Amino acid sequence: MPGALSRRLCRRLPVRQVLCLVPPLLVAVVAVRHRSVLAQGFGHLAEARWPWLLAAAGVTCLTWVAAACTRQGAVVERLPRRRLLAAQFAAGAANHLLPTGLGASAVNLRFMTVCGVPLARSSAALALYLLAGSVGRVALLGALLLAFPGALRLGALLPEGFLGPLLLAGAAAPAVAAGVLAPAPRVRAAVASFLRTALGEARSVHARPARALALWGGALAFPALQAAGLALVGRALELPVPAAHLAVAYLAATVAVAPVPAPGGIGSVEAALVVALVAAGGPVALSTAVVLAYRIITVWLPLPPGALTLAALVRLKVI
Template sequence: MTSGRIAVAAGRGRVCGQLALTLVLLAVAVSLARHQWPVLETGALRLAVADQGWLLVAAAAAAATWGCSALAQQGAVVRPLPPGRLVAAQFAASAAGQLLPAGLGAGAVSLRFLMRCGLPAGRAATALAVKATSGGLTRAALIAVLATACPGVLGLPRLSAVWPAVAVAAAALALLLGTALWPRCRRAVALVLTDLRDVHARPRRAAALWGGSLGFAVLHALVLVAVTRAVALPLGPPLVALLYLAASSAAALLPTPGGLGSLDAALAFALTAGGAPGAAAASAVLGYRLLTLWLPLLPGLLVLALLVRRKAL
């Protein structure tokens, strides 16, 4: 009983810490937005007169991301899932992910859906871990390929002699923490590896897992590429895709709801560092976030409420 209360208290502490960090990051984002308001206003006006054809392409790519997410989730589960409800659950999960930090909302919706489909809680959790692992590996592979096609974009600046010592100390700390936590994590890692083997023993499931993960990352990059074409941003599509993948990976380290503030700042910084004017970069980020966050948010919450009412979650 005591250990259970301690676990609950620790969980609440983590959530409170993440929410506090979220509030701090949002406050910083609001402050930066007020400071850069002229650039944001110019970017919004530029987006209002953007090429409608390219914006339609971006909207279609954004809508297709939920299908790819559903495909990857099916690939991470051996048993068949109901296709319609699976896509609806992914759409609802994307909306729930905008409300809580660190993907807690999206993870909770997806976990509940898999459990409603008959998976035990442990298997449902490992299915989410399998999907997340394939998504991370796919994103890393895309970054490597695009970095080769765009050499020098992700080049590291020269570091002083202090940084190697800091890196060694960080590696030692990570090793100590990993050694201390490994006994607790070993069972979870073993379950994930077992599920990965089971999935790859079925070629169709493996193809769905990796194909859905690849499609999800590529389509999100395509949304930003299409928006940059719409606002006539002077950067090539491979470079924009690379900047998006790098910026979104960096923003994922900051647990804000839906990447609010962190992803916006990272994308704007990446595009301007890549050579885009400030107003054009702001309009591209606004367009991307409008199509992937703000417009789907209310419909996604309505779908979430409908799934809950029908006991699909």
């Protein structure tokens, strides 16, 4: 009897309807687990100057536009603009519910395949997007460090003697990966096939100036807008650190914690940002307040509507 009852329930509840309930439920679970952080963040928001906070919220909204531009620039086919923008908003919520960007990648991969892009080319476009995003963030950080060399005291960010082994480990990573793949012919063949597809997609995209501009312009605009949001929140709470130094601190912190497999960087990003702001010259207590308020605006406030948008897109079969 129990087995027959469960089968009847499964027939009455289609899988797509069940999936629509998953994002809001996950948001509720994450919010309950981090309720103390949320309470502190909202407390700091109440003490801040609202015009600057509204400006930070507006800049946060522009990050989804930048992400949509980059996604469009990574694929030759023209994607529907409104659905693409809605998918980026939903992907932001999914990104904070699954580790290491898996949520956003899954949403966008599904979106492109529904739009008619073959799976192999959708995967190649996704890889191109991730590469452009990483290059854009690191390039922007390098440019700001050259322009403002005293923005960060690296000695305050890294223990003494730690930078050398860190660079050595980064340089050795490709060799280790090659050593792991060498004994696996099937894996090598699959990787070679994917690389051929990805290189072909990259050539096709860069053969169109509009696509290349959207790809690299969005890849630079996205981290710049995120850094600007942090600078505006710092201004709202009167953090005594120049805006350019806040931008350097933000980019350095996010680059440093990028490999950490935490959903949306929750926990790791906050810790790295506090350390970076202190290294930029901010007081510890006020830097913590700025980080909590910034994460409330950029993560927690968009999370419930983003989850509802994700559920709606699943229900409408957009993804």
